[in-house]
Amino acid sequence: MEISYENTKNCKVMTGKMALPNQYFAGRVGSKFIIALRDENKILGVRCEKCDKVFVPPREYCEKCLSKLDESWVELSNEGVVMNYTVVNYNDKHLPRRAPYILALIKVDGADTPFPHIVEGIDVGDVKVGMKVKAVFAGETTNTIRDLDHFEPV
């Protein structure tokens, strides 16, 4: 039987999925951060003396100077400032909210690095860079950074 690659008569599309079970570990440093969010509603960071910066989320070693950071914890404020934001207008299975919702970079007081999180309690059209926000903690734990459920305007 001669096969013509131009002729699509015999071509099909078979459906399937890629799905594999995983179990991720937050590690000692990540666990301490998440447990503080979950049990005490506190946001922790780590300070790198050499780089003179307070990082959040925390990390065991500084990526730039390799200083060990997991003993220099800093308790940060639950309030902060929106440094940057986007309004997510598409829906997808991996997204934490239905569109439209606000994804922002929020720098909590006491930290030098902002981190991405959700902002609620405001019309998506009204979010602004520089807006003061405060953390709202989750009632149920997911054992991720979403134990801090979202931020809302102060």
Added chain:
Amino acid sequence: MKRVAVCAVAQHKCDSNIWHKRFQGMLLDVLEDIQEQTGMHFSEKGGVRSIVSSSDDVFDARTISDNAVTDVLGAHYREEEKMAQEGLNGIGYAMSIILSGHDDVVYVAGHCKESQGESRNMCTNLSYDPFYGRAIGLDYTNVAALQARAYMEKSGLTEEQMAKVVVRARQWAAKNPYANATEQVELGDVMYSPMLCDPIRTMHAYPVSDGAVAFLLASEEKAHEYTDNPVWLTGFGSCMDSYFLGDRDLASNFALKNAAGRAYRMAGVKDAKKEINLVEVMDCYAYQQPMWIEGLGFCGDGEGAKFIDEEGPEKYNVNLSGGMLSGNPIMTGGLYRAAEAVIQLKGEAGAHQASDVSRAVAQSTTGGAGQFHTVVVLEK
């Protein structure tokens, strides 16, 4: 330093849904194309022994994605390494195989079928760590939106300028037989297209694309066996920025400036503006064209927006292929850039051929919001 020649390139036409071919079939098409152009063969005596491939396990939904394509790479009983980043890095690695003396001819091929998975955003969400990034739903679209806002703030880039980038991309794409999105649009079509992820509109984002690209590289001594019209690879560089978005200055071009600096140094380029006359950037989103151009040194810091208004893209022959905005798959975005640079330098670009081009730069990025950049310099 020894020189490495690009003897030939082959591009598969991009489309948003190549449903009637396996990606193996797409790779076979570009393999045959290269063989036809150069007479390349793989026989034990004097044939190609080294192959560099580029693909991605998550987009292919295959563990060891290169295992699925060994035969269509010609790699059966041969050396093959998979560049598991965007494929332009494979060009850099292939250069090293030749410059090291390990081998003198390398076949490079990459593929990606974005249409295979239900959502490319779900694929790129998996590149974020499970506890801080995935949990918040980060993907390459929404982190690009954060970078877009930061860059618009820094450079004053406007809606109209971004629309201009898209309109122009489509105009050039119409002349490129390998481009995907060739439908012509007006400024208003772009400016009033629905918001995808503020400030990125749907028409600012590259279309879902399937494609495959191949290159034949050879040492200076061997190149003449395959072509009379070689293009020279003279510079390569890459650079990694921080992973956490908050650790980075999203508008700084830190990684791209370093990557370009290294590639230019290797190629002996002192002033890109004077010495390079064709630019191909991997602009997955409209804001990225001016931003990457700026990172490559074709205008001053924060002047990318001005560059668009001052017809810089025409002056420097930016993305005459139509660029990513006219549709190439993400894992081969840079390979398509380099392929365009090669045919331009060879003078084989047909309807979209630029005049008097002698040195080109091709750029690509891997990771969210340009975390990692790669730059290649090519010369006639």
Added chain:
Amino acid sequence: MGKRNRNVGIIGIGQTEYSSHKEHQNQVEMVNEGVRYALEDANITLDDIDCVLHGNMELFEMVHQPDMWHSLGSGAYGKDQLRITTGGTTGASLVCAADNLVASGMYDVVMAIGMEKLQEGHTTGGITNMADPLWFRHLQTGALTATTATMMMEEFGEERAKRAAMKYRIMMDKHACLNPRAHRRFGLEYDQTDDLMNTSPQLVGELRLIHMCSQSDGACVMIFASEEKAKEMCKNPVWIRDHITVHREETFNNFGIEMPEMTHHYAARKLFERNGIKNPVEYFDVFEMYDPSAWWGLDWAREFLLLKDDEHIKLLEDGEFDLDGKLPINPSGGVTASNPIGATAMLRPAEAAMQIRGDAGPQQIKKEVRHALASGFGGTLWSVLMMLEKDLDWQEV
């Protein structure tokens, strides 16, 4: 192949311990541990590194472009970085790539990182996902097969083959017991041979649980430098002489009436030919082999060392693969002891280089080690083979 542009030396090696439990670390922290050990071993800092190479198998941890996240611990910030993956061979491919990158003159000092955290994924699911989704995926479960065992029993008789495979396994365990980083260390004794070869649970045919490799977490990191830099930075660099990679097509269609030449044999034949190695058993002082099971390890010794008939079994029976034998195989304990997949094929040249340096620790071979052979394995019987040397005194052929 062609003439080397310049020589490349191994100047630093860092390994984490291998285990199935690293709940205390995330992926980044495990990578970082290996990086710190390697920098310490080379007595250099991150500033000295020009380029970082990264490799693992994405779908085992299900992380897309994991080098982006791992850059937090890999030291790649601000540096050139490449990511090369080829399945089980990944670790060896990274060493070949580092050699090419440094020899090319593009980089002077390159750090390569092989890592896997198998505890975070589903190893069997990940391996099964390698099969073609259209046809073979529904038939495959993981990487288990007894075809080699069956063929060896056919060729050498059931009793001799089973005994030899178990002797190989116990030898590996004895080596592993010396290696403080090894994952599985059982303390097996040769007088358990009969018991184990008949009572260890069967997985597939005569491939029993005891024969099979472990599933481990861990990272292996190596630092490479040009000849000039290596001599300047390091007292005893180990030199990479040559390497070859041989892949084959996707399908496991090689069990017909006639069998093709094995990639391992092809790799060895080509590599030894171009380096003028006539008798590998005599030439090499140590062989670190990627041996995913005891059956494969023993069978592949024949292929890699170009041995005929039952020469490999005789060498094993005569103790010539032991630590004090003619050609010790896997003083580290090999893959049946430790198998963090993306790192496993890098452990081979890493352990071989430590033998050449003479600081391998309790598993150090007593006699001087000048010439080492190391192999990687992956995919559908893919093979990587490389030669390491103590001195820069070999002749180009």
Added chain:
Amino acid sequence: MAQYFGTAVEDIFNTMEERFLPEGTVDVDVTIGYNISGEGGGHWKVTIKEGTLKTEDMDGEVTDCTAVLNANAETFVGVTLGKIDAGEAFSSGSIKVDGDLTVLIAVLPKAFRPFKPVVKASSIVESVEERFRPEKAEGVDIKIGYDLSGDGGGQWTVVVKDQTCALKDVLDDDCTVVMRMEAQVFVDLNQGKLDGATAFTSGQVKIDGDIGAAGKSSSLFEKYVAEGAVEEQGEELISLKCVPSINQRYATGPLMGTWFNGLKEKKFYAAKCPECGRTLVPPREICAQCRVRCNELVEVGPDAMVTLIDVVYYASPDPLTGKIRETPYTALFMVLDGASRDESFAHDLNPRDIDRIKPGMKVRPVWSEKRTGSYKDLLYFEIAD
């Protein structure tokens, strides 16, 4: 009763009832035998059937079960408590299983909550000297009395003086402070299951004497960690289980498309290399050896000759459903009639033929009744006589 890691073999079987999870065993019908050798060992038979559990203490060697586990008492307890790696115990032969190994791997984790050792108040008090931290006891001179009532209770005095610690199993009259409570409350407090302040304010703990000394005394000792429960008592390490899942559309192209259409007609199509004539089954776009495109499909089979046989005893669970194929099953390598001699095709064998199959035998495909052009159309091969 002999104890290993603080636990007797009997404890494990005696708690099976309370640890049983009926919802995890709805489709299960197995019997598992245990022959535990050594001091404290014995023989047990556990029957799990459709959500019910029966545990029997047997007089002699247990046989004839779905699976029988043989181990010495120390290994068995160690593995149960997670003190000994189960995989290693299997691999090294210190646990042996007769029958279906996969039952233990698949059924047990779903059928039972993990065993946790029973902690006795006496073991906590008796470890006080080991847990003593002299560096914290500078200048401390106290006598702490414990008066624990109920099951497992007793009376003790802990004397701390000159940075040493001594335990007496009587309650002295001149204690600085005496704590009185139920033995179980004491155990719960020490295991962190009960908050000290709550226990005190709710009256579950009564303190006589110097309350301040009671508060300070806790810093004089390391936290009690039960043998075999290290992880539970250690710091909490966060983990996240998930199944990332992305739907896929796999293109067949013309060759695999024709292959699937062929299955509907009970036909196998191979791609034929135009140069070497090699046949590729299932078909590929290219002959890997000659690097030329295959433009021709030829029919091969449907019968085949067996070249190699793999009998699989251990089937890995499907990572998504957790379901395990029935074992043993047989994977065949074979050369289809008309296919090239160096080209094998792999598929399953009809389980009924497992005892008779030999290399060199002819086999034929068995097809599904209703064929839709998918891999499900071909069930397996069977011996053709």
